[in-house]
Amino acid sequence: MPIINIQLLEGRPPEKIKALIASVTDAVASELDSPKEKIRVLVSEIPTTHWGIGGKSVSDINHQ
Template sequence: MPIVNIQILEGRPASKVKALISRVTDTVAEELEVPKERIRVLVTEVPKTHWGIAGVPVSDTPGR
């Protein structure tokens, strides 16, 4: 059973996350030749205060 873990920054619309899950499932099913029913996709939304780039939280980065 393929399990795909995806971590993204918080703030995207639920519709985008739903589309991501669907497309990732389709791709994994096609590439690994497994039924979609066997695939699990876990999307974790990380708060911008908990995601650092170059030692700085994204929440403290202008324009993010």
């Protein structure tokens, strides 16, 4: 059973996340010849305060 983990910064609309899950599922099913009902896609939305780049949080970078 393929399990795909995707981490994104928070803020995308729910319909975009649903479309991403569907697209990733289709791609994995096609490439691995795996039944879609066996594929798991986990999307974690990370707050900008919890995502760091170059020693600073994204929220701090966005407010500069």
